[in-house]
Amino acid sequence: MRPQAVATQMIDDARVRVTRFDFAPGAETGWHRHAMDYVITAITDCHMRLELPDGSVNEVTVAAGVTYRRDEGVEHNVINAGDAPMTFVEVELK
Numbered sequence: 001m002r003p004q005a006v007a008t009q010m011i012d013d014a015r016v017r018v019t020r021f022d023f024a025p026g027a028e029t030g031w032h033r034h035a036m037d038y039v040i041t042a043i044t045d046c047h048m049r050l051e052l053p054d055g056s057v058n059e060v061t062v063a064a065g066v067t068y069r070r071d072e073g074v075e076h077n078v079i080n081a082g083d084a085p086m087t088f089v090e091v092e093l094k
Contacts, residue, residue: 002079003027010089017092023080033075036092041067043089047082062088 005027011018017036020043021029031051042062050058053075062068080086 005029005078005080015094017094019090019092021078021088021090023078023086025080025083025085028077028079031075031077034070034072034092036094037069037072038074038093039067039069039091041065041089041091043087044085045082046086046088047080048086049079049081051077051079 003024003026005021005023007029008020008022009017010020040062042064045064046062048060048062050060052058059081
């Protein structure tokens with residue numbers, strides 16, 4: 001069993017939900033499905049292992065300061081595959 005990432009809710013209003021995720025090395029979010037479109041901004045370099053529902057695994061690195069967006073419906077488990085802590089901020093669009 002992996003340690004869990006720490007999710008800190010920063011804003012939750014009528015328009016957005018903003019959450020900061022802090023991962024120790026090897027920590028995971030746990031399986032989840034995104035109910036809203038969302039934007040991720042990496043605060044640190046993020047070496048992510050993404051476990052997907054079909055059993056596949058993607059390894060990606062998102063450099064600090066880089067932003068990307070995904071549509072509602074994404075399902076995965078996000079794991080810190082690096083040897084340093086990683087942090088990103090997620091903005092969900094209501």
